[in-house]
Amino acid sequence: MSAKFIDNGEFMRLSKYFLPVSKEAPADAAIASHKLMLRTGMVRQNGAGIYTWLPMGLKVLTRIEQIVREEMNRAGAVEMLMPTLQQADLWRESGRYDDYGKEMLRITDRHDREMLYGPTNEELITDVFRAYVKSYKQLPLNLYHQQWKFRDEVRPRFGVMRGREFLMKDAYSFDLTEEDARVSYRKMFCAYLNAFDRMGLTAIPMRADTGPIGGDMSHEFIILADTGESAVFCDKALLDLPPPGLDLDFDSDLNAEVEKRTQYYAATEEMHDEAAFAAIPAESQVSARGIEVGHIFNFGTKYSLPMNAVVQTADGQMVPVQMGSYGIGVSRLVGGIIEACHDENGIVWPESVAPWHVGLINMRVGDEACDAACEDAYKALTDAGMDVLYDDTDERAGGKFARMELIGLPWQIVIGPRGVENGVVEVKNRKTGEKTEMPFAEAIRKVA
Ligand code: ATP
Ligand code: MG
Ligand code: MG
Ligand code: MG
Secondary structure: OOOOOOOOHHHOOOOOOOOOOOOOOOOOOOOOHHHHHHHHHOEEEOOOOOEEEEEHHHHHHHHHHHHHHHHHHHOOOEOOOOOOOOEEHHHHHOHHHHHHHOOOEEEEOOOOOOEEOOOHHHHHHHHHHHHHHHHHHHOOOOOOOOOEEEOOOOOOOHHHHHHOOOEEEEEEEEEEHOOOOOHHHHHHHHHHHHHHOOOOOOEEEEEEEHHHHHOOEEEEEEEEOOOEEEEEEEEEEHHOOOOOOOOOOOOOOOOHOOOOOOOOOOOEEEHOHHHHHOOOOHHEEEEEEEEEEEEOOOOOOOOOOOOEEEOOOOOEEEEEOOEEEEEEEEEHHHHHHHOOOOOOOOOOOOOOOOOOOOOHHHHHHHOOHHHHHHHHHHHHOOOOOEEEEOOOOOOOHHHHHHHHHHOOOOOEEEOHHHHHHHOOOEEOOOEEEEEEEEEEHHHHHHHH
16 A cells, blocks of 8 residues: 555635744744744644644655655665664663663653663664574665754754754665675665755765764765854865765665765864865865754664674574664654754745645735635646645735745635636745746746
8 A cells, every 4th residue: 555645735724724924933033944944833842842834844854754754765774663762771771771862861650660762773773683583585674764852952053953852764774794784884875965965955974973973984975154063174075965866776786876975074073174174176075064863874783782682694604693783863853954944034845845736825815816826836736746835824914925925835826806717826936036927837936
């Protein structure tokens, strides 16, 4: 059965929808994306770093989730779903229960069992793996899910960008050998570039700290933004490199794809090497701020060894499985995309994640001819498979225009009495601002 969302365009009449737009953002919203998400009624804060996703916010979140899902699947990862609540004992096995510190929300159930709201899932997935996988023949394996996490951040801020409860995609790879693990790592590296590109973002893989494990097998994926929390340094060439592309053969050797990028300097503050950076031509030096939207990591046997996740090799030995983990900040991306895509009038959604493709504005609700033209247009657009938000509200034109600009749908089609008389509608592109009058039959082709 295919998972088609029951998101029937028929019901996207603004008069019946729930889009609580407001003129002002609360004073404590410090950055554009946070302000815009509150003003457009995408989220509502319920507590420090905890949000309700209102209908339009959820729509965008779901689109991002779907892009991530498609690109994970394309790279050969298999989707599942792990719980948010975990047993403390599992984390004692890996030794992380005490190490994780105050960021972990610890809970006790009625039987006084210690539990926690998962900040990440390495222990849990390792437990699943060891229960079922015993042989090298079942490898390689990459399992992922998209699930809410909780981290009791010291300073939750910037809205969903640094929440305490947030949605993460986390994938976990299992391989027999270190070389196989590198192959799995490269697949995720390429899948990430494609996924972020599809969202309209240029995410730069930057060398990241591998902590006590060492090695060069960790990259953070960073989008540049003045409001980013990390200072980042990279070669300008990385900003112009196209992604590997959706036709990439994930079973081929991806080393060249990865090296095409890792040959250039790119590091976050913690990994920054002044001398190496100084060695690249001055005009290529980019020193900026960035947002971490993804992080991939190979950690070998860090969990499989203490948790005894072993597999049998071809010659009968039992060896701990080689693992990696791969995170994407799905809910952070909603803010990240808005940071990258907005102007003074509001959000400017990339088509791929826009909550609706077209906003249809009825300029004179109650005018028979105008209403009929809008109903026809609404039906024709939805029949053509487009997601349409139909502004059928009884408000002044100025307010309608401003709201449509604010929520930033890629296209607007405006139908008013004068146009109906002349047989034309107005089509506006949100990004370029270009406005043109044309017959509806032409408009539908233009926005398709
Ligand atoms: P940060 O450096 O921003 O605290 P992290 O390095 O602790 O993030 P990871 O453990 O690498 O985060 O988690 C994978 C991804 O989850 C991150 O790359 C980020 O996009 C997202 N993420 C982490 N913490 C948060 C948070 N508090 N709110 C929203 N997204 C988050
Ligand atoms: Mg963190
Ligand atoms: Mg980080
Ligand atoms: Mg990280």
